[in-house]
């Protein structure tokens with residue numbers, strides 16, 4: 611078993627005024643294997659996004675440890691963490707965070723161009739390939755006002771993939787999309803995972819979680835359950851059955 615991310619006794623507190631702290635994550639122990647497709651569910655405010663930010667090194671935990679491929683990242687300096695995020699991790703958010711003064715292809719290329727050694731022609735070719743793979747190659751020179759939510763989320767996925775990350779973190783990547791666009795984005799992510807990229811998604815949507823291999827459940831800052839499933843196989847398209855079993859499991863857990 612090759613772990614890509616492991617969190618041990620992870621705690622995150624935030625300051626409440628000048629002399630009090632409030633715990634947001636409480637003693638989280640979590641291991642993600644290379645190649646897994648994991649979703650994190652749980653009520654609003656249960657700490658899902660905070661968990662994602664802390665295990666990806668976007669935020670600093672209060673105590674505990676996080677290792678990325680066996681190396682401790684919690685004690686790294688900010689510049690070292692930024693290099694790991696840039697070269698080994700991709701991020702997709704609900705609101706996409708695209709730059710409005712750049713064309714869509716320039717948005718895709720951005721994380722690669724930031725990297726010092728980038729060969730611009732090669733990056734451009736790679737960006738075109740990714741846009742083709744996600745069905746948006748014709749939109750390359752548009753700006754961000756000229757794309758639907760689903761199209762812009764595909765741009766964000768291409769941007770997350772441009773540096774060939776080992777893992778993609780998604781914070782409600784389908785949260786702002788209709789059901790058709792959600793299904794399209796999930797089928798792209800399923801394919802990316804099939805090609806070997808580990809994916810961890812925060813979601814409220816059992817339809818989304820149904821496409822993943824393992825669902826983690828958070829409540830009140832703690833991991834309170836997990837449901838392991840087989841890898842989703844588009845050939846059998848049993849997503850409805852998987853969704854129903856997640857809904858049943860959530861009900862059994864009291865959600």
Ligand SMILES: Nc1ncnc2c1ncn2[C@@H]1O[C@H](COP(=O)(O)OP(=O)(O)OP(=O)(O)O)[C@@H](O)[C@H]1O
Pocket residue numbers: 624625634652653654655656657658659660661
């Ligand atoms: N920087 C912060 N300062 C104070 N409170 C915070 C901070 N970040 C998060 N919180 C609080 O921590 C709790 C967990 O927030 P988080 O966004 O991780 O939850 P979530 O499960 O992702 O919620 P949602 O599903 O609504 O996005 C919430 O009560 C939130 O208000």
